[in-house]
Amino acid sequence: MARHIYVHNPFCARKCPYCDFYSVADTSESNAFYKAALREAKLLGEIMKDSSGKDHINDRDDRDTVYFGGGTPSVPDSRLICDLLSGILDAFSISSDAEITIEVNPSSVTDEKLSDYKLAGFNRISAGVQSLDDEVLKRLGRLHDSKDAVDAIKRITAAGFNNVSADLITGVPGGTLDGIKKDINTFYSLGVKHISTYSLMLEEGTVFFERYGKTIEDLMPPEKEREMYHGTRDCLRSLGYETYEISNSALPGYRSIHNSAYWNSCEYLAVGAGSHGYLGNVRYGHEDDIHAYIEEMNSVSEEDYRAFLEGNDRLSSLYVEEILSEEDKMREVPFLRLRTDEGILLDEFKNVFGVEFEDVFGQAVKTNIEKGLLERKERTLRLTRSGLDLANKVIEDFL
Ligand code: SF4
Incomplete structure (x- = not known):
């Protein structure tokens, strides 16, 4: 049974005004955080040693996956990331054909980091481009411009990564369907194999929520948003991308195995503050709190962690979201x-x-x-x- 592991890196260079993911723009705790995450991975590896995983439906691809998301995993020192990956590969005996992804941003991914990721075993890169229109990027408060983004994709492929995904945000005020189509064509010509297209959402607690309103209708009329959605998918299909999920498209053979595991009701383990997991009958989460996470992971016993995963709410920085009935x-x-x-x-x-x-x-x-x-x-x-x-x-x- 394939094993799926999600790692949440809670550090970013700066908080984007539309984002409600858990992340902080202060990396001073990154060493302590990754030490704690390594201990969590080892504990989980011990606990899972005798488990073969639960039955799940529709497992098209039985390969293991590891996914470093966030936050921006390309912000902290790459040695911290690579040491944690190495610990995970050991602790779970991850198979050599596993899909191993890291999310990066054009403003923080350097050639040295890419080389470290490659050596450590990452084989898939997901680049947070969001747009190749400088006005849209400015409006989104991103730290990169379109030239940085194109340059980053070229450097990623030059570093030997063939399996590259890029994110696009649609529905940004001032953005157009023609602009999105142009971006998709550029991705295609750069060899991007997988494209995720997300509609801009106004999430409570973000700067955009205060600035633009509360619902998608406050950004653009629903008919226009739908026209953009279908126009985007038609454009992707015309280039050979399979629109295999509401927000995700891939050239044949490049669907995300990790994300497909979520939609196939597979189990996945979670490492890091702000991450969520699913094991047996339990959906669980880590609190959005780096300090509580570091403290707990440095002291928790294997017995208490195991009891938690069985549905006994005994830890302070992890919580049971739901115990699922049949x-x-x-x-x-x-x-x-x-x-x-x-x-x-x-x-x-x-x-x-x-x-x-x-x-x-x-x-x-x-x-x-x-x-x-x-x-x-x-x-x-x-x-x-x-x-x-x-x-x-x-x-x-x-x-
Ligand atoms: S870089 Fe990504 S995770 Fe970080 S604040 Fe911006 S949108 Fe959120």
Whole structure:
């Protein structure tokens, strides 16, 4: 059974005005944080030694994955990152064909860091470009301009990384569909294999929430936002990218195995303050607090950590989000799988849960097929093009 590990790096060079991920712009604790993260990885490795992982549905690719996200993992000293990766590879006996990703930003990724990442075993880079339009980048408060971004992608490929992903944000005031298409074409010509496109969201507590309003309608009319969404996907497909998830597209063979594991209800382990994991029946999280994390990881016993993972809330910097019943697990299937182009595979659902999907969710299926939001093709159920526009509403019907 494949193992999936997410590491949350909580450091950034500066806080972007739209971002609500947990990160701080002060790296003075980075040494202590990575020492604590290494101890957490070793503890988890010991605890998981005899576990083969739980059954999950629809595992297309059984490779292990490790994903360093954040925050900006290219901000701290690369030795800290590489030492932690080395500890994780050892602690979990990660297989040599694993997908190992690190997120980087154009303003902080240097040639030396790229060379260190390569040597340490990273084989996939996700670059936080967000736009190649300087006006849009300025509005987003990014530290790089379009030239830095293009230069970073060229340096990433020159360092030997073939599997490169880039992020784009759509719906930014002043941004246009033509601008997004131009960016996608540039990515394609630079050899970018995977593109994530996220609509700008106004999250409570961010500078943008105060500046622009509370909902997406405060940024642009919903029809324009949808036109941009579908125009972006049409452009991606015209270049050969498979739009395999609501926000993610990839050239054939370059889908994110790590992210696919989330949508396939696989278990994943979490390392670092602000990270979230899923093991057995338990979805859990680490508090957004570097100090509490460092203190706890330096002192917690294996026994207490193990008890926590079994659902006993005994730690102060980790918390149980939810203990899932069998019904909860069934409800998660439409929630996670309707995001993907494959949709819900009815045979796999039956294999895992022992019941037909429609015996459990018949009414929601019927209503949404009648509305033209869901379609059935043989033994799969997926969103139609109009269903994609109302994905949250469709999913609500299954909860
Ligand atoms: S660099 Fe990324 S994680 Fe850091 S503040 Fe900006 S958007 Fe958030």
